[in-house]
Amino acid sequence: MCTLRLLSSAPQGIFLGGLVLFTLGSCGQDEAGPNSPSQVQSPAAWIDAARVPRSADPRVAEARLALDHGQLESSRALVSGAASLAGPPEGDLLLARLCLLEGDMNGAETALGRARRSHPLDPRVLATSVEIHAWGGMLQTAEGELAAVAQRGGAVAPELLRARGVVLISSPGGARLGLALLEQAQGLDPNLPFMARALGQAYLLVGRSYMGTDRALALQHARAAVEADPGELDALVFLGDTLILNGEWGDALKTFEETLLRGRTMELELAGHYKRAGFVALAQGHRSLAIKSFLRAKELGFQDEDLGTAGAVLRVEARKVFAELAAEGEEPEGEAERDQKLARVRALDPLLPELRVYDGALKISEGIAALEAEEFGLAGELLDQALALDPGAVEAHLYRGHVFFAQQEFLAAAEQWHWVLDDLRLDGVELPEPLHLRIADALMQGGKTQDAREVLQAYLVLEEGGRWVEQTRQLLQILPISAGSEGLDPESDVPQNDDPGGGGI
Secondary structure, eight states: OOEEEEEESOOOOOOOTTEEHHHHHHHHEOOSSOHHHHHTTTHHHHHHTTTOOOOOOOOHHHHHHHTTEEEEEEEHHHHHHHHHHHOHHHHHHHHHHHHHHHHOOOHHHHHHHHHHHHHHTOHHHHHHHHHHHTTTTTTHHHHHHHHHHHOOSSSHHHHHHHHHHHHHTTTTTTTHHHHHHHHHHHHHTTTSSSSSSHHHHHHHHHHHHHOOOOOOHHHHHHHHHHHHOTTOOHHHHHHHHHHHTTHHHHHHHHHHHHHHTTTOHHHHHHHHHHHHHHHHHHHOHHHHHHHHHHHHOOOTTTTTHTTTTTHHHHHHHHHHHHHHHHTTTTTTGGGGHHHHHHHHHHHHHHTOOOHHHHHHHHHHHHHHHHHHHTTTHHHHHHHHHHHHOOOOOOOHHHHHHHHHTTOOOHHHHHHHHHHHHHHHHHTTOOOSSSSHHHHHHHHHOOOOOHHHHHHHHHHHHTTTTTTTTHHHHHHHSSSSTTTTTTOOTTTSOOOOOOOTTTTOO
């Protein structure tokens, strides 16, 4: 039958880095007879070793898979029992691979030593030693072991092809040849264990080498890498990159989302992909898909400065939805739909000025309700929130003054009302109530008699034709001259404030 042969310095040998590689030998028996000394001392030993069966116990197979996929906790739980079931040398080899996974090279060397002493010519022992040293960064040791194997000659087991492939993919520039050897090994033994990581890394490395030259081949190798080693997040990320390179944005973003779910910290990187995908969608006329992509970028952590033009697109959309919301009016039957649109606006642009005014108006309504219920503390908090959202809200200032007055913080009330009075005068608006009289009352009760007098006098100058000129003059006549005198005469004709909340416009 056809075998793989390990070539020494024969002319037909393939050399790389001073080491011979494996190639297919001829079919048929070796030239030496079955009883020749050379076959007894070396080739036959290798052939016999290559025929050593692997344990078929499902628990051993499960442990192999866990080790191959780098599942540390599962491997710890499985390997001890599997090692006993597999027996030597495979039990020790499983333990050695577990030690490598744990970063314990001393433990790995100890287990390998036991396996070498019990089965020095078993290709599984030699291959595992080479691979552990290669994966552990000890390439010179791994290459030295392969060189020693090459000098022995004889039939070569698929395990040794796999080991040479691992060394090559761990070496600069060796990925493509390493992948060829790994595929050759798998072709000889489709059930060869410990191929997932090796093939996954090989496909990943070769695929990356095609990124700048052949997009289709890069994608092909990326998919092969994920298929070979589904748990390798680097391969999954690379698949997403190559999907983008080939214009398959939808599948790319799904791939990145899966990577995120598996624990890879790449939120901002993924946000950048969504931002670019959004612009691609815009260019193709898919505005709704672009909006969705930009929103996902925000969810993943992009701020306004990161979004740039994408943020402006979201703001335009927010204004569009808000305009629809404002045009619908206040019909009770549309409340659920309004809530949905309002939530949509908040998601698109929570800092939209129109939205802040809208939210401020809601806080004012809630504050007035609390004031009417004489819950003055709550009313003050709600009106302060309204002013934080919309500092120019006249109604919020007015009712904040009412709350202060009810809490007997008279000077604070006067300050709020004065702001309202000045603002409305600038706009040429005449109040339906004598707010200047309320201000004077608050100033008097706060001990600011002269300030109260000035407010009344200013009204007579600025609004000499106003409705409350006579009441204002009467109040001025009875105001005490000194700040320490009593306040308003309760028997005067000046309107008194019987509303602890200060009333309203």
